[in-house]
Amino acid sequence: MKKIIALLMTTMMMGTMVGCGSSSTKTEDKGTSSEKEYKVAMVTDTGGVNDQSFNQSSWEGLQSFEKNNKGAKSSYLESKQESDYATNLDKVVDGGNKLVWGIGFAMSDAITNSAKSNPDVSYAIVDNSYGDKTPANVTGVMFRAQEPSFMVGYVAAKTTKTNKVGFIGGIKGNIIDQFQYGYQAGVQYAAKELGKDITVDVQYAESFGDASKGKAIANKMFSSGCDIVFHAAGNVGVGVIEAAKEANKFAIGVDRDQAYLAPANVLTSALKLSSVAVENISKEAMSGNKIGGKTYTYGLKENAVGIPTENKNMDPAVYKATIAIQDKIKDGSIVPPFNEETFKAFGK
Structure with a gap:
């Protein structure tokens, strides 16, 4: 009888060990899955994400990017004051984002500094062009406003x-x-x-x-x-x-x-639909296309500016x-x- 009980206990222990091994495999699978994610984050200027303006439009572009591209993940951090720019950029880089957006020309210096410290991360900025001095891992986005x-x-x-x-x-x-x-x-x-x-x-x-x-x-x-x-x-x-x-x-x-x-x-x-530019350029980056070192310009010809089709007071x-x-x-x-x-x- 004791031999039978000992055999059962040994069998149960082996089953438990197999169970632990199975759980470990799932964790590794999750890790592999997360590597397939393409994480993009944006840092707002001091206007905040609900400014009813270009920060909000940019965030809508990232949300649309996530919705329309399998594996895409988006997030944002708000800047309450200019001193938050560098800190927030560090945070989103540490969060594993592969493309980091800065919203607004006021962030131009913070973006170049962060890009210099993190050459393996891609950056993009709305409303700023560095011209022929654009870093290789930075993309400028301008509009013919x-x-x-x-x-x-x-x-x-x-x-x-x-x-x-x-x-x-x-x-x-x-x-x-x-x-x-x-x-x-x-x-x-x-x-x-x-x-x-x-x-x-x-x-x-x-x-x-x-x-x-x-x-x-x-x-x-x-x-x-x-x-x-x-x-x-x-x-x-x-x-x-x-x-x-x-x-x-x-x-x-x-x-x-x-x-x-x-x-x-x-x-x-x-x-001035920054949402159009943010979504399009994020998609290009996710597809592996080279976006750094240059400036994209959007206007009427690109359907990124204009006036609403409905203007009931006009x-x-x-x-x-x-x-x-x-x-x-x-x-x-x-x-x-x-x-x-x-x-x-x-x-x-």
Whole structure:
């Protein structure tokens, strides 16, 4: 009897050992599976992931990338202040991400520093080009934001009743210049068609995150006679739209269709779909294509900028005329300015 019991115990122990071996094999399989994952992460600028603007649009692009590509995984980290950039980039690199996105030109230095320390990781940045100094493992992404800005400027001039409109920028720089001067040129172009003078009040919030500041500036513009204000200021623009709603005037949104923020008070939006670029370039990287060392530029021809197809507050005749302007930009008949110099030349 004792021999039988001993034999049974030996058999059970062997079974348990086999069970442990089986569990170990599954763990290894999981490890092999995780290696097939392509992890991509983005670090926001100080506007945050819910800025109703380009950070949010970029995150939507990564979510779409994950949804449409088997094995793709996406995540993000928010930066509350500029000092978070380097720390957050370190965190996503340590997390095993193969492609790391920095959202916004303010992250340009942090991206180059991180890329230099991690040559085996691919990086991409929205709204920045390093030109011929682009590191081999970094990709720049730029937009011809002057194109949709010209279009919404044209819309503003064709819609204004006071012949005075406004522009509120976040922080002055090459990127926001595209919006400002494209918009001013669009207003000027339509004013010439109409045979009237239309002025553009331009102010900067010196922030991309302070919605209350955007609201205060917009309130002053509306009280001084502007009936339409276009913003290119990230989360600051949420305040601009709130001011338009309270004053019963019009705001023009940016980056995404922002009509949902104030359906009766958003005239249209200058779309800059960073989601399109982020998804496309992430897919290229995952496919093994070389994306580093260069800059991708997106505009009307790439269907990455424009205005929404539905603009319930816009006169249909104005929309039709604006699409004709869009066609002229596409075929090169109109080349919207992107800075002060090209704006001055455009006006001649």
